């Protein structure tokens with residue numbers, strides 16, 4: 001379990017993280033999304049007890065990140081964007097080294113290393129030195145390192161960026177498996193399809209804070225209004241909108257289609273179908289218009305960007321005022 005309350009981090013005068021609060025339960029994947037420099041990695045580093053928060057509190061695996069940093073580091077598996085790999089080593093020696101640091105005995109660690117190297121397709125490369133690995137192979141080895149001690153909590157920063165589609169699938173399946181095994185997982189990614197596939201909840205980090213947090217359905221409803229449905233007829237019907245105006249909140253209409261909003265499709269759609277059939281209009285389909293995580297994300301980031309721009313315009317700085325005065 002991961003709990004963060006109002007975590008903040010300042011580097012000198014710069015506020016990198018400005019009050020992050022979140023909770024991730026066992027068996028849950030939280031995806032942290034957000035533009036470059038938003039504060040995702042800094043938040044993760046505080047939650048992994050490798051960076052001290054300036055203020056706020058975090059409890060990870062039952063331990064406070066400030067007072068029990070060692071226990072937190074043991075409870076956590078961390079995959080960072082730039083993992084420190086010991087390039088002269090071979091993978092098994094490397095994993096044994098990290099297993100020992102986590103207090104594992106060599107036999108258990110060796111067995112687990114073999115199993116993970118096989119699972120991620122690195123077994124054949126076990127005799128190669130790490131500096132002979134490709135980027136994707138190095139990323140897989142770094143992920144295995146994060147998983148070697150079978151931690152209850154995993155922080156995965158961009159876990160599939162360098163990977164070919166087959167390897168990325170193996171990693172996503174592994175993350176889904178960890179979720180089923182009741183691990184708590186924070187996934188930082190710019191790959192929205194990946195977040196959509198794996199995450200139970202999404203938190204969008206923007207300008208050091210969490211702009212919004214929730215399931216994709218909740219965020220979609222909150223930011224983009226009630227779900228939109230679309231009906232399609234077999235032929236154009238000029239009276240389509242007029243005849244249905246008293247039944248539906250119409251969003252948009254064409255010659256043979258119409259879009260409307262409803263939160264109660266179970267009640268509304270049967271009535272709609274009955275009416276249309278009663279008029280003898282052949283109906284092709286009624287479907288909910290799918291809103292992707294990309295739509296939701298761009299709405300959030302676009303909104304916060306517009307808010308920042310308008311705040312700047314409302315409070316022009318001295319130089320801008322001087323320029324206008326000239």
Ligand SMILES: Nc1ncnc2c1ncn2[C@@H]1O[C@H](COP(=O)(O)OP(=O)(O)OP(=O)(O)O)[C@@H](O)[C@H]1O
Nearest residue numbers: 011014016034035036037038039040041042043205
């Ligand atoms: N050690 C540091 N000293 C000073 N500034 C830092 C330090 N670490 C991070 N920052 C700054 O904090 C901000 C947040 O960085 P962070 O790495 O958390 O962003 P991010 O959301 O993970 O970005 P990305 O998506 O590019 O990985 C950035 O402006 C970065 O330059």
